[in-house]
Amino acid sequence: MSRPVRLGQVYRCRVCGAEILVIHASSQALDPCCCHTPMEPLDRVAAVYRCEVCGAEVAVLRGDGSSLELVCCHRPMALREARVPAAS
DSSP: OOOOOOTTEEEEOTTTOOEEEOSOOOOSOOOOEETTEEOEEEEEEOOEEEOTTTOOEEEOOSSOOTTOOOEETTEEOEEOOOOOOOOO
């Protein structure tokens, strides 16, 4: 049974340990596989930031980011909101 796909959701391969991060979730159908095995969604959700000028996006992979200051195009980057896409 799959969970809702969320911005910043992290998945891990149980075989090789590879990890992926959701940057854009357009449907509830995301079911990533690695090493011919479904990847496991982790409880960890990374914060994703976007530059309002050029559209660059970055994610905080480790740490809480509480003292992190992300600047792009001489402006602070905005934290993107995690929205669950509507079921089709």
